[in-house]
Amino acid sequence: MDFGLAYTEEQQAFRREVQEWISENVPDDMREPVDPRDFSEKQWQFWHAKHQEMAEKGWLFPTYPKQYGGGGLSGDHETILSEEFRNNNIPWSGSSLLFATLLVWGTEEQKQKFLVPLLNGTKIAWQKLTEPKGGADLANYQSRAVRDGDDWLLTGQNVYISGQPRPGWEPAGPDFIYGPMLTDPDAPRHRNLGYFIIPVPSEGLDIKEMNLLPGHDQHAIFMDNVRVGSDHLIGGETQGWQVMGAHLEQEHGGRGRATPSPRDLFASQMVDYARDTEVDGSSLGSDPVLQQVAMQATLDSYRDELLNKRTYWMYQSRMELSYEGNLGDVHNREHQLRNTIRVRDVMGMYALLDGNDPRAPQGGAQEVSQRDKAGQRHAGGSTNIAKVILSRKIGVSRTQMRSAPTPATATDYGS
Ligand SMILES: Cc1cc2nc3c(=O)[nH]c(=O)nc-3n(C[C@H](O)[C@H](O)[C@H](O)COP(=O)(O)OP(=O)(O)OC[C@H]3O[C@@H](n4cnc5c(N)ncnc54)[C@H](O)[C@@H]3O)c2cc1C
Structure with missing residues:
Protein backbone atom coordinates (compact mmCIF):
# COMPACT_ATOMS: atom_id res chain seq x y z
CA MET A 1 0.00 0.00 0.00
CA ASP A 2 1.34 3.44 -0.89
CA PHE A 3 0.88 5.95 1.95
CA GLY A 4 2.78 8.71 0.09
CA LEU A 5 1.19 12.05 -0.75
CA ALA A 6 0.22 12.76 -4.34
CA TYR A 7 1.68 15.99 -5.73
CA THR A 8 0.27 18.00 -8.63
CA GLU A 9 2.30 18.80 -11.76
CA GLU A 10 2.76 22.36 -10.50
CA GLN A 11 4.00 21.14 -7.12
CA GLN A 12 6.42 18.74 -8.73
CA ALA A 13 7.77 21.59 -10.88
CA PHE A 14 8.29 23.62 -7.69
CA ARG A 15 10.14 20.66 -6.13
CA ARG A 16 12.46 20.49 -9.17
CA GLU A 17 13.13 24.22 -8.84
CA VAL A 18 14.11 23.75 -5.17
CA GLN A 19 16.31 20.74 -5.96
CA GLU A 20 18.08 22.67 -8.71
CA TRP A 21 18.68 25.63 -6.42
CA ILE A 22 20.17 23.35 -3.76
CA SER A 23 22.54 21.63 -6.18
CA GLU A 24 23.71 25.00 -7.57
CA ASN A 25 23.94 26.88 -4.27
CA VAL A 26 24.90 24.49 -1.49
CA PRO A 27 28.39 22.97 -1.49
CA ASP A 28 28.68 19.64 0.34
CA ASP A 29 30.87 21.06 3.11
CA MET A 30 28.16 23.61 4.00
CA ARG A 31 25.51 20.98 4.76
CA GLU A 32 24.60 20.34 8.37
CA PRO A 33 27.13 18.06 10.04
CA VAL A 34 26.00 14.81 11.69
CA ASP A 35 26.92 16.20 15.10
CA PRO A 36 25.61 19.75 15.66
CA ARG A 37 28.72 20.40 17.79
CA ASP A 38 30.70 20.36 14.53
CA PHE A 39 28.73 23.27 12.99
CA SER A 40 31.50 25.79 12.25
CA GLU A 41 31.81 29.58 12.12
CA LYS A 42 32.38 29.29 8.36
CA GLN A 43 29.08 27.42 8.00
CA TRP A 44 27.35 30.00 10.18
CA GLN A 45 28.62 32.83 7.94
CA PHE A 46 27.56 30.97 4.80
CA TRP A 47 24.04 30.29 6.07
CA HIS A 48 23.52 33.74 7.56
CA ALA A 49 24.02 35.19 4.07
CA LYS A 50 22.23 32.34 2.28
CA HIS A 51 19.13 32.65 4.48
CA GLN A 52 18.74 36.25 3.27
CA GLU A 53 18.86 35.04 -0.33
CA MET A 54 16.29 32.39 0.53
CA ALA A 55 14.06 35.05 2.14
CA GLU A 56 14.17 37.08 -1.09
CA LYS A 57 12.84 34.04 -2.94
CA GLY A 58 10.14 33.64 -0.27
CA TRP A 59 11.64 30.34 0.90
CA LEU A 60 12.96 31.19 4.36
CA PHE A 61 9.60 31.71 6.07
CA PRO A 62 7.33 30.67 3.21
CA THR A 63 3.86 30.94 4.75
CA TYR A 64 4.27 34.28 6.55
CA PRO A 65 2.77 37.49 5.08
CA LYS A 66 4.67 39.00 2.18
CA GLN A 67 3.97 42.51 3.44
CA TYR A 68 6.26 41.81 6.44
CA GLY A 69 9.01 39.99 4.55
CA GLY A 70 7.54 36.46 4.55
CA GLY A 71 7.09 34.32 1.44
CA GLY A 72 3.29 34.59 1.07
CA LEU A 73 3.36 30.95 -0.15
CA SER A 74 1.09 28.04 0.74
CA GLY A 75 1.50 25.18 3.21
CA ASP A 76 2.05 22.89 0.20
CA HIS A 77 5.08 24.95 -0.81
CA GLU A 78 6.40 24.83 2.74
CA THR A 79 5.90 21.04 2.81
CA ILE A 80 7.99 20.62 -0.34
CA LEU A 81 10.66 23.04 0.88
CA SER A 82 10.91 21.31 4.24
CA GLU A 83 11.18 17.87 2.63
CA GLU A 84 13.94 18.96 0.28
CA PHE A 85 15.85 20.95 2.90
CA ARG A 86 15.65 18.08 5.36
CA ASN A 87 16.75 15.49 2.78
CA ASN A 88 19.74 17.66 1.84
CA ASN A 89 20.80 18.64 5.38
CA ILE A 90 20.09 22.33 4.88
CA PRO A 91 20.01 24.28 8.18
CA TRP A 92 16.60 25.92 8.08
CA SER A 93 13.79 26.96 10.35
CA GLY A 94 10.30 27.03 8.89
CA SER A 95 8.91 29.17 11.69
CA SER A 96 9.84 31.16 14.74
CA LEU A 97 7.86 31.48 17.92
CA LEU A 98 8.17 35.26 18.03
CA PHE A 99 6.39 35.72 14.70
CA ALA A 100 3.12 34.50 16.22
CA THR A 101 3.44 36.91 19.15
CA LEU A 102 4.13 39.87 16.89
CA LEU A 103 1.39 39.04 14.41
CA VAL A 104 -1.23 38.65 17.16
CA TRP A 105 -0.09 41.30 19.66
CA GLY A 106 2.37 43.68 17.96
CA THR A 107 1.44 47.19 16.83
CA GLU A 108 2.10 48.08 13.19
CA GLU A 109 5.28 49.94 14.29
CA GLN A 110 6.48 46.89 16.22
CA LYS A 111 5.84 44.62 13.25
CA GLN A 112 7.93 46.93 11.06
CA LYS A 113 10.68 47.25 13.66
CA ALA A 145 11.09 45.02 34.78
CA VAL A 146 10.90 48.40 36.52
CA ARG A 147 9.61 51.57 34.88
CA ASP A 148 12.07 54.45 34.53
CA GLY A 149 10.35 57.38 32.83
CA ASP A 150 9.34 56.15 29.39
CA ASP A 151 11.83 53.27 29.56
CA TRP A 152 12.04 49.98 31.40
CA LEU A 153 15.01 48.62 33.36
CA LEU A 154 15.31 44.82 33.17
CA THR A 155 17.15 42.69 35.74
CA GLY A 156 17.26 38.89 36.03
CA GLN A 157 18.72 35.63 34.76
CA ASN A 158 17.83 32.86 32.33
CA VAL A 159 19.31 29.47 31.55
CA TYR A 160 19.20 26.94 28.68
CA ILE A 161 18.43 29.64 26.11
CA SER A 162 18.87 27.96 22.70
CA GLY A 163 20.31 29.42 19.56
CA GLN A 164 23.19 30.18 17.26
CA PRO A 165 25.70 31.72 16.68
CA ARG A 166 28.25 30.82 19.33
CA PRO A 167 29.65 33.79 21.31
CA GLY A 168 32.55 35.41 19.41
CA TRP A 169 31.41 34.33 15.94
CA GLU A 170 30.94 36.88 13.19
CA PRO A 171 28.39 38.08 12.26
CA ALA A 172 27.46 38.21 15.93
CA GLY A 173 24.04 37.31 17.23
CA PRO A 174 21.36 37.08 18.38
CA ASP A 175 19.92 40.50 17.58
CA PHE A 176 17.00 40.15 20.03
CA ILE A 177 15.98 38.04 22.97
CA TYR A 178 12.33 37.95 23.96
CA GLY A 179 10.09 36.75 26.75
CA PRO A 180 8.28 37.70 29.96
CA MET A 181 9.44 39.92 32.86
CA LEU A 182 7.75 40.57 36.20
CA THR A 183 6.29 44.09 35.94
CA ASP A 184 3.98 44.13 38.98
CA PRO A 185 5.10 41.91 41.89
CA ASP A 186 1.97 42.83 43.90
CA ALA A 187 -0.52 41.67 41.26
CA PRO A 188 -1.88 38.10 41.20
CA ARG A 189 -0.26 35.38 39.04
CA HIS A 190 -1.07 35.69 35.32
CA ARG A 191 -1.68 39.44 35.73
CA ASN A 192 1.81 40.49 36.81
CA LEU A 193 3.98 39.99 33.72
CA GLY A 194 4.99 42.06 30.69
CA TYR A 195 6.47 40.63 27.48
CA PHE A 196 9.62 42.30 26.16
CA ILE A 197 11.90 42.24 23.16
CA ILE A 198 15.44 43.09 24.26
CA PRO A 199 18.06 44.27 21.74
CA VAL A 200 21.45 42.56 21.72
CA PRO A 201 23.99 43.93 22.49
CA SER A 202 22.69 46.13 25.33
CA GLU A 203 24.53 47.63 28.26
CA GLY A 204 24.15 45.35 31.31
CA LEU A 205 23.32 42.27 29.21
CA ASP A 206 25.69 39.33 29.22
CA ILE A 207 25.34 35.99 27.38
CA LYS A 208 27.41 32.94 28.34
CA GLU A 209 27.54 29.59 26.59
CA MET A 210 26.40 26.42 28.42
CA ASN A 211 27.94 23.12 27.37
CA LEU A 212 25.24 20.49 27.84
CA LEU A 213 24.80 16.86 26.81
CA PRO A 214 23.25 17.64 23.38
CA GLY A 215 25.92 20.24 22.52
CA HIS A 216 26.67 23.89 23.15
CA ASP A 217 23.63 25.62 21.67
CA GLN A 218 22.26 26.64 25.08
CA HIS A 219 23.14 29.82 26.94
CA ALA A 220 22.85 31.58 30.29
CA ILE A 221 21.66 35.18 30.16
CA PHE A 222 22.33 37.83 32.78
CA MET A 223 20.52 41.18 32.80
CA ASP A 224 21.56 43.97 35.14
CA ASN A 225 19.43 47.11 34.65
CA VAL A 226 19.20 46.67 30.89
CA ARG A 227 17.39 49.72 29.51
CA VAL A 228 14.75 49.27 26.80
CA GLY A 229 12.25 51.75 25.36
CA SER A 230 8.50 51.35 25.86
CA ASP A 231 8.14 50.27 22.21
CA HIS A 232 9.94 47.04 23.25
CA LEU A 233 6.97 46.01 25.40
CA ILE A 234 4.55 43.82 23.39
CA GLY A 235 0.95 44.13 24.62
CA GLY A 236 -0.01 45.85 27.88
CA GLU A 237 2.38 46.06 30.83
CA THR A 238 0.57 43.28 32.75
CA GLN A 239 -0.64 41.32 29.71
CA GLY A 240 2.56 39.28 29.34
CA TRP A 241 0.95 35.97 30.31
CA GLN A 242 -1.66 36.32 27.57
CA VAL A 243 0.93 37.54 25.04
CA MET A 244 3.17 34.60 25.91
CA GLY A 245 0.24 32.29 25.13
CA ALA A 246 0.55 33.03 21.40
CA HIS A 247 4.21 32.04 21.54
CA LEU A 248 3.77 28.99 23.82
CA GLU A 249 0.83 27.63 21.83
CA GLN A 250 3.25 27.24 18.93
CA GLU A 251 6.05 25.85 21.06
CA HIS A 252 3.64 23.22 22.41
CA GLY A 253 2.83 21.88 18.95
CA GLY A 254 0.08 24.30 17.87
CA ARG A 255 1.48 24.86 14.39
CA GLY A 256 2.09 21.17 13.74
CA ARG A 257 4.79 20.15 11.30
CA ALA A 258 4.66 19.92 7.52
CA THR A 259 7.05 17.04 7.53
CA PRO A 260 9.03 15.09 10.15
CA SER A 261 12.11 16.94 11.35
CA PRO A 262 15.59 15.45 10.80
CA ARG A 263 15.69 14.46 14.45
CA ASP A 264 12.68 12.16 13.89
CA LEU A 265 14.41 10.21 11.12
CA PHE A 266 16.77 8.24 13.31
CA ALA A 267 14.25 5.37 13.62
CA SER A 268 14.12 4.84 9.86
CA GLN A 269 17.94 4.87 9.83
CA MET A 270 17.79 2.10 12.42
CA VAL A 271 15.60 0.04 10.07
CA ASP A 272 18.21 0.55 7.30
CA TYR A 273 20.87 -0.63 9.72
CA ALA A 274 18.92 -3.80 10.62
CA ARG A 275 18.44 -4.58 6.93
CA ASP A 276 22.03 -3.87 5.85
CA THR A 277 24.00 -5.36 8.76
CA GLU A 278 25.08 -8.98 8.48
CA VAL A 279 25.65 -11.14 11.54
CA ASP A 280 26.82 -14.74 11.09
CA GLY A 281 25.91 -14.65 7.41
CA SER A 282 22.36 -13.36 7.71
CA SER A 283 20.79 -9.94 7.92
CA LEU A 284 20.18 -8.60 11.43
CA GLY A 285 16.68 -7.74 10.23
CA SER A 286 15.84 -11.41 9.66
CA ASP A 287 15.69 -11.90 13.44
CA PRO A 288 11.93 -11.99 14.21
CA VAL A 289 12.31 -10.16 17.53
CA LEU A 290 14.33 -7.32 15.99
CA GLN A 291 11.90 -7.23 13.06
CA GLN A 292 9.11 -6.57 15.53
CA VAL A 293 11.10 -3.85 17.31
CA ALA A 294 11.87 -2.17 13.98
CA MET A 295 8.22 -2.40 12.93
CA GLN A 296 7.03 -0.82 16.19
CA ALA A 297 9.51 2.03 15.68
CA THR A 298 8.32 2.58 12.12
CA LEU A 299 4.65 2.63 13.12
CA ASP A 300 5.37 4.99 15.99
CA SER A 301 7.18 7.39 13.65
CA TYR A 302 4.43 7.18 11.07
CA ARG A 303 1.73 7.91 13.68
CA ASP A 304 3.78 10.88 14.84
CA GLU A 305 4.07 12.21 11.31
CA LEU A 306 0.30 11.94 10.79
CA LEU A 307 -0.60 13.61 14.10
CA ASN A 308 1.67 16.58 13.40
CA LYS A 309 0.68 16.83 9.75
CA ARG A 310 -2.98 16.96 10.76
CA THR A 311 -2.27 19.89 13.09
CA TYR A 312 -0.23 21.58 10.36
CA TRP A 313 -3.05 21.17 7.85
CA MET A 314 -5.62 22.53 10.36
CA TYR A 315 -3.36 25.50 11.16
CA GLN A 316 -2.74 26.35 7.51
CA SER A 317 -6.50 26.01 6.80
CA ARG A 318 -7.13 28.51 9.65
CA MET A 319 -9.26 26.01 11.54
CA GLU A 320 -9.88 26.44 15.26
CA LEU A 321 -7.50 24.13 17.13
CA SER A 322 -8.02 22.59 20.52
CA TYR A 323 -5.96 19.61 21.79
CA GLU A 324 -4.50 18.50 18.44
CA GLY A 325 -1.16 20.34 18.69
CA ASN A 326 -0.64 19.25 22.30
CA LEU A 327 -1.38 15.63 21.43
CA GLY A 328 1.24 15.79 18.66
CA ASP A 329 3.68 17.42 21.10
CA VAL A 330 3.23 14.75 23.80
CA HIS A 331 3.38 11.96 21.22
CA ASN A 332 6.49 13.41 19.61
CA ARG A 333 8.41 13.57 22.90
CA GLU A 334 7.29 10.12 24.05
CA HIS A 335 7.85 8.33 20.76
CA GLN A 336 11.34 9.81 20.44
CA LEU A 337 12.24 8.28 23.78
CA ARG A 338 10.62 4.93 22.92
CA ASN A 339 12.49 4.80 19.63
CA THR A 340 15.79 5.76 21.25
CA ILE A 341 15.42 2.68 23.45
CA ARG A 342 14.50 0.55 20.41
CA VAL A 343 17.63 1.76 18.62
CA ARG A 344 19.70 0.43 21.53
CA ASP A 345 17.78 -2.87 21.39
CA VAL A 346 18.69 -3.28 17.72
CA MET A 347 22.21 -1.80 17.61
CA GLY A 348 23.35 -2.57 21.11
CA MET A 349 26.37 -0.61 22.29
CA TYR A 350 27.19 0.44 18.71
CA ALA A 351 24.44 3.06 19.09
CA LEU A 352 26.65 4.80 21.66
CA LEU A 353 29.77 5.11 19.48
CA ASP A 354 30.43 8.63 18.25
CA GLY A 355 31.59 9.66 14.78
CA ASN A 356 35.28 9.38 15.75
CA ASP A 357 34.93 5.61 15.96
CA PRO A 358 35.00 3.85 12.57
CA ARG A 359 32.55 1.25 13.92
CA ALA A 360 29.93 3.94 14.69
CA PRO A 361 26.79 3.28 12.60
CA GLN A 362 25.77 6.07 10.20
CA GLY A 363 28.74 8.28 11.02
CA GLY A 364 27.76 8.53 14.69
CA ALA A 365 24.21 9.80 13.98
CA GLN A 366 22.69 7.42 16.52
CA GLU A 367 25.01 8.53 19.30
CA VAL A 368 24.03 12.16 18.60
CA SER A 369 20.40 11.14 18.75
CA GLN A 370 20.82 9.25 22.04
CA ARG A 371 22.17 12.45 23.63
CA ASP A 372 19.65 14.72 21.93
CA LYS A 373 16.56 12.75 22.97
CA ALA A 374 17.52 12.93 26.65
CA GLY A 375 17.43 16.75 26.42
CA GLN A 376 14.30 16.85 24.32
CA ARG A 377 12.28 15.55 27.30
CA HIS A 378 12.83 19.01 28.80
CA ALA A 379 13.18 21.37 25.87
CA GLY A 380 10.00 23.37 25.28
CA GLY A 381 8.74 23.09 28.85
CA SER A 382 9.18 19.39 29.86
CA THR A 383 7.07 16.37 28.96
CA ASN A 384 5.20 16.48 32.27
CA ILE A 385 3.99 20.00 31.52
CA ALA A 386 3.01 18.98 27.99
CA LYS A 387 0.83 16.26 29.53
CA VAL A 388 -0.74 18.70 32.02
CA ILE A 389 -1.66 21.07 29.16
CA LEU A 390 -3.07 18.24 27.04
CA SER A 391 -5.22 16.97 29.91
CA ARG A 392 -6.57 20.48 30.51
CA LYS A 393 -7.46 20.81 26.84
CA ILE A 394 -9.34 17.51 26.77
CA GLY A 395 -11.02 18.23 30.10
CA VAL A 396 -9.63 15.44 32.25
CA SER A 397 -7.45 17.52 34.58
CA ARG A 398 -8.49 18.51 38.06
CA THR A 399 -8.78 22.20 38.73
CA GLN A 400 -7.28 23.87 41.77
CA MET A 401 -10.82 24.11 43.16
CA ARG A 402 -11.42 20.38 43.32
CA SER A 403 -9.50 17.67 45.16
CA ALA A 404 -9.03 14.18 43.79
CA PRO A 405 -11.78 11.77 44.76
CA THR A 406 -11.12 10.11 48.13
CA PRO A 407 -12.94 7.20 49.77
CA ALA A 408 -14.93 9.80 51.72
CA THR A 409 -16.32 11.42 48.57
CA ALA A 410 -16.29 8.57 46.07
CA THR A 411 -17.36 5.51 48.06
CA ASP A 412 -20.72 4.68 49.47
CA TYR A 413 -19.86 3.09 52.80
CA GLY A 414 -23.47 2.47 53.57
CA SER A 415 -24.60 3.52 57.03
C1 LIG B 1 17.87 21.18 24.80
C2 LIG B 1 17.12 22.23 25.56
C3 LIG B 1 16.79 23.43 24.95
C4 LIG B 1 16.12 24.43 25.66
N1 LIG B 1 15.85 25.63 25.05
C5 LIG B 1 15.29 26.62 25.78
C6 LIG B 1 15.11 27.93 25.21
O1 LIG B 1 15.45 28.18 24.04
N2 LIG B 1 14.56 28.90 25.98
C7 LIG B 1 14.19 28.66 27.26
O2 LIG B 1 13.68 29.58 27.90
N3 LIG B 1 14.34 27.45 27.83
C8 LIG B 1 14.89 26.43 27.13
N4 LIG B 1 15.08 25.20 27.69
C9 LIG B 1 14.68 24.99 29.07
C10 LIG B 1 13.39 24.18 29.22
O3 LIG B 1 12.30 24.95 28.77
C11 LIG B 1 13.28 23.81 30.71
O4 LIG B 1 14.27 22.83 30.98
C12 LIG B 1 11.90 23.29 31.08
O5 LIG B 1 10.96 24.33 31.01
C13 LIG B 1 11.85 22.69 32.49
O6 LIG B 1 12.36 23.61 33.40
P1 LIG B 1 13.49 23.19 34.43
O7 LIG B 1 14.57 22.47 33.68
O8 LIG B 1 13.86 24.39 35.23
O9 LIG B 1 12.80 22.12 35.38
P2 LIG B 1 11.76 22.42 36.54
O10 LIG B 1 10.76 23.44 36.12
O11 LIG B 1 12.52 22.68 37.78
O12 LIG B 1 11.05 21.02 36.63
C14 LIG B 1 11.75 19.86 37.19
C15 LIG B 1 10.91 18.62 36.93
O13 LIG B 1 9.63 18.76 37.58
C16 LIG B 1 8.60 18.56 36.63
N5 LIG B 1 7.49 19.50 36.93
C17 LIG B 1 7.60 20.81 37.20
N6 LIG B 1 6.37 21.34 37.40
C18 LIG B 1 5.48 20.34 37.23
C19 LIG B 1 4.06 20.26 37.29
N7 LIG B 1 3.28 21.33 37.57
N8 LIG B 1 3.46 19.06 37.05
C20 LIG B 1 4.22 17.97 36.76
N9 LIG B 1 5.58 17.99 36.71
C21 LIG B 1 6.19 19.15 36.94
C22 LIG B 1 9.20 18.88 35.28
O14 LIG B 1 8.56 18.16 34.25
C23 LIG B 1 10.64 18.39 35.45
O15 LIG B 1 10.71 17.01 35.18
C24 LIG B 1 15.74 24.19 27.00
C25 LIG B 1 16.04 22.96 27.63
C26 LIG B 1 16.73 22.00 26.92
C27 LIG B 1 17.05 20.70 27.61
Missing part, protein backbone atom coordinates in the same frame (compact mmCIF):
# COMPACT_ATOMS: atom_id res chain seq x y z
CA PHE A 114 11.00 43.58 14.71
CA LEU A 115 9.04 41.28 12.40
CA VAL A 116 10.34 42.59 9.06
CA PRO A 117 14.08 42.09 9.79
CA LEU A 118 13.39 38.68 11.31
CA LEU A 119 11.34 37.47 8.35
CA ASN A 120 13.81 38.80 5.78
CA GLY A 121 16.60 36.87 7.50
CA THR A 122 18.80 39.83 8.45
CA LYS A 123 18.18 39.45 12.20
CA ILE A 124 17.62 36.54 14.55
CA ALA A 125 15.95 36.20 17.97
CA TRP A 126 16.15 33.74 20.88
CA GLN A 127 13.37 33.04 23.33
CA LYS A 128 14.17 33.55 27.03
CA LEU A 129 11.78 31.80 29.35
CA THR A 130 13.61 29.47 31.74
CA GLU A 131 14.96 30.90 34.98
CA PRO A 132 17.54 29.13 37.17
CA LYS A 133 14.97 28.43 39.90
CA GLY A 134 12.56 26.58 37.61
CA GLY A 135 11.53 26.74 33.99
CA ALA A 136 8.25 24.86 34.10
CA ASP A 137 6.51 27.31 36.43
CA LEU A 138 6.41 30.37 34.18
CA ALA A 139 3.62 31.97 36.24
CA ASN A 140 6.19 32.34 39.02
CA TYR A 141 8.56 34.47 36.93
CA GLN A 142 11.09 36.43 39.00
CA SER A 143 13.12 38.55 36.52
CA ARG A 144 12.04 42.14 37.08
